[in-house]
Amino acid sequence: MIATGVLKAEWTKFSSIRATMVLSLAVVAASGFFGWTFANMAAHEYATASAQERLDFLPLDQVMRGMLLVQLLISALGVLVATSEYGSGTLGPSLAAVGRRSRLVIAKAGMTALVALPVSVAGIGLMFVTSQVTLAAQGAPYLMPGDPDALLALLLGPVVFTLLALFGLALGLLLRGTAAAVNVSSTFLLMPVLAPIFPDFLSRLLTTYWPNGAGFRAVTSRSDLPPVLSFGLLVGFVAVMHIAAFTRFARRDA
Amino acid sequence: MIQLTALTKRYGDKTAVDDLTLLVRPGVVTGFLGPNGAGKSTTMRMILGLDLPTSGTATINGRAHHELPHPLRTIGSMLDARAAHPRRTAYKHLLYQAQTNAIPATRVDEVLDLVGLTEVAGKPAGSFSMGMTQRLGIAAALLGDPPVLVLDEPVNGLDPEGVRWIRALMRGLAAEGRTVLISSHLMSEMAMTADRLVVIGKGRLIAEGEIGDFTAAGSAVAVRTPESGVFARLLELAGAHVRPGPDDELLVTGMEAADVGRLAAAEGVTLFELSVRHASLEETFMELTRDAAEYGAAR
Numbered sequence: 001m002i003a004t005g006v007l008k009a010e011w012t013k014f015s016s017i018r019a020t021m022v023l024s025l026a027v028v029a030a031s032g033f034f035g036w037t038f039a040n041m042a043a044h045e046y047a048t049a050s051a052q053e054r055l056d057f058l059p060l061d062q063v064m065r066g067m068l069l070v071q072l073l074i075s076a077l078g079v080l081v082a083t084s085e086y087g088s089g090t091l092g093p094s095l096a097a098v099g100r101r102s103r104l105v106i107a108k109a110g111m112t113a114l115v116a117l118p119v120s121v122a123g124i125g126l127m128f129v130t131s132q133v134t135l136a137a138q139g140a141p142y143l144m145p146g147d148p149d150a151l152l153a154l155l156l157g158p159v160v161f162t163l164l165a166l167f168g169l170a171l172g173l174l175l176r177g178t179a180a181a182v183n184v185s186s187t188f189l190l191m192p193v194l195a196p197i198f199p200d201f202l203s204r205l206l207t208t209y210w211p212n213g214a215g216f217r218a219v220t221s222r223s224d225l226p227p228v229l230s231f232g233l234l235v236g237f238v239a240v241m242h243i244a245a246f247t248r249f250a251r252r253d254a
Numbered sequence: 255m256i257q258l259t260a261l262t263k264r265y266g267d268k269t270a271v272d273d274l275t276l277l278v279r280p281g282v283v284t285g286f287l288g289p290n291g292a293g294k295s296t297t298m299r300m301i302l303g304l305d306l307p308t309s310g311t312a313t314i315n316g317r318a319h320h321e322l323p324h325p326l327r328t329i330g331s332m333l334d335a336r337a338a339h340p341r342r343t344a345y346k347h348l349l350y351q352a353q354t355n356a357i358p359a360t361r362v363d364e365v366l367d368l369v370g371l372t373e374v375a376g377k378p379a380g381s382f383s384m385g386m387t388q389r390l391g392i393a394a395a396l397l398g399d400p401p402v403l404v405l406d407e408p409v410n411g412l413d414p415e416g417v418r419w420i421r422a423l424m425r426g427l428a429a430e431g432r433t434v435l436i437s438s439h440l441m442s443e444m445a446m447t448a449d450r451l452v453v454i455g456k457g458r459l460i461a462e463g464e465i466g467d468f469t470a471a472g473s474a475v476a477v478r479t480p481e482s483g484v485f486a487r488l489l490e491l492a493g494a495h496v497r498p499g500p501d502d503e504l505l506v507t508g509m510e511a512a513d514v515g516r517l518a519a520a521e522g523v524t525l526f527e528l529s530v531r532h533a534s535l536e537e538t539f540m541e542l543t544r545d546a547a548e549y550g551a552a553r
């Protein structure tokens with residue numbers, strides 16, 4: 001389905017401008033930094049906690065919260081794959097070169113996934129390492145990568161991030177401007193983070209069913225729903241966004 | 255070959271291109287002329303599949319743009335030379351387009367050389383002067399060595415030397431048997447480059463033909479005589495068309511200068527002056543598009 005030449009061209013476009021490359025690095029760097037920061041806070045809490053609280057201490061939950069911030073960067077990465085063309089006016093030449101519009105959208109989705117996945121693996125891996133090492137160094141409980149909870153985060157986390165990059169791409173195609181797409185994406189993705197300020201039932205709804213909330217719940221296996229369902233919710237949502245974006249893109253003047 | 259059939263584009267209730275049927279032939283440079291807002295760019299965008307026609311079709315060598323497996327190898331284009339990412343190098347700008355059509359990277363070097371940008375290939379497109387930007391756009395159009403070329407205002411903003419260079423390039427490409435369509439809103443410029451002209455106004459076809467047809471259509475016989483009122487009537491009786499020119503001149507069309515002279519001799523009319531005036535293409539163009547332009551200005 002993917003024409004390899006068009007995919008190669010997407011990579012050339014992506015790798016030949018600084019913004020996208022810097023953003024990719026920022027995802028990894030921010031992940032490491034947040035892993036360390038949140039682990040420091042967690043370790044401090046642990047040090048001053050009561051014996052009962054110490055028993056309830058979860059070495060992964062609190063320290064991987066950085067994902068809720070890094071998700072904004074990874075989604076912006078997807079946004080840029082679309083909007084860097086609109087911003088610089090290269091969509092015309094790109095379409096004139098590629099022809100059939102589906103070929104361009106599929107190549108963009110393929111390239112976004114192929115970049116976002118390794119970047120997310122690196123980012124979440126680094127977040128895990130910095131956080132667990134920091135916990136260990138300060139005498140708090142920590143996990144080894146082989147622990148089932150850790151494995152889930154390390155394997156499924158990058159997939160969730162990749163899906164959020166694809167969500168960004170769909171928004172970029174729909175809204176055609178970096179600022180608009182990043183604003184909408186960030187607001188949307190922060191809803192589950194803001195959940196605690198909403199009334200209880202709304203807050204519960206947000207963390208359980210809001211697409212990225214559901215995705216993160218699947219990663220941390222803390223969902224009221226079976227993880228497969230939580231995860232499926234996110235996948236379904238991103239698929240619907242892409243169908244909408246593609247339908248619009250195929251019928252609109254470039 | 256480019257074939258437009260009843261091509262129409264509406265933006266809301268504004269009709270930008272109106273039922274345009276046209277065949278752009280290979281082997282010649284076709285100038286696509288019209289005043290600002292006539293619909294030239296919109297037509298080109300539809301040929302390239304960027305704007306979708308409201309109705310009608312545009313085909314390139316028999317196929318719609320979206321049916322071409324490797325579009326750049328069939329049709330090269332430059333609609334907006336500035337359509338390059340300012341931070342991307344000229345080389346990468348061309349490379350990505352080449353890759354989409356499985357064109358080897360060596361061809362990128364070739365076209366860079368052809369347009370004279372080899373030395374600045376590694377510089378970002380945003381640092382280019384207008385002339386260099388235009389050359390980069392031409393290079394992209396030539397990437398696939400295409401049999402059909404569509405260029406929107408290719409000489410815009412070029413210095414005289416750049417203009418000459420593009421003209422020679424276009425004429426050379428057409429001489430190789432390619433279809434070359436270039437737009438402009440300046441008739442004088444087209445007169446130097448194009449073999450055929452297509453004139454549109456308000457999205458409609460106004461005139462089409464060889465350059466020569468346009469100059470002939472614009473020529474008239476100028477006559478000065480003390481008996482202009484009488485002679486004008488005599489000329490009209492003989493089947494010519496007469497309109498007043500500057501300085502009490504009569505401008506006669508539909509009759510050869512020799513016949514005008516014979517008529518004057520036969521009728522004993524004194525002539526002070528008898529000469530052939532070739533209207534410039536510019537005047538012909540203004541005449542042709544006056545209605546379209548006036549309508550545009552009145553809105």
Ligand SMILES: Nc1ncnc2c1ncn2[C@@H]1O[C@H](COP(=O)(O)OP(=O)(O)OP(=O)(O)O)[C@@H](O)[C@H]1O
Pocket residue numbers: 265268269270288289290291292293294295296297438439
């Ligand atoms: N996206 C659009 N939305 C609405 N109207 C448009 C759009 N694009 C073009 N038009 C209108 O369609 C008409 C034709 O525009 P077009 O750009 O094709 O003219 P043109 O012949 O290329 O003119 P110019 O010589 O100024 O480049 C104009 O009246 C223009 O305002």
Ligand SMILES: [Mg+2]
Pocket residue numbers: 294295296406
């Ligand atoms: Mg135009």
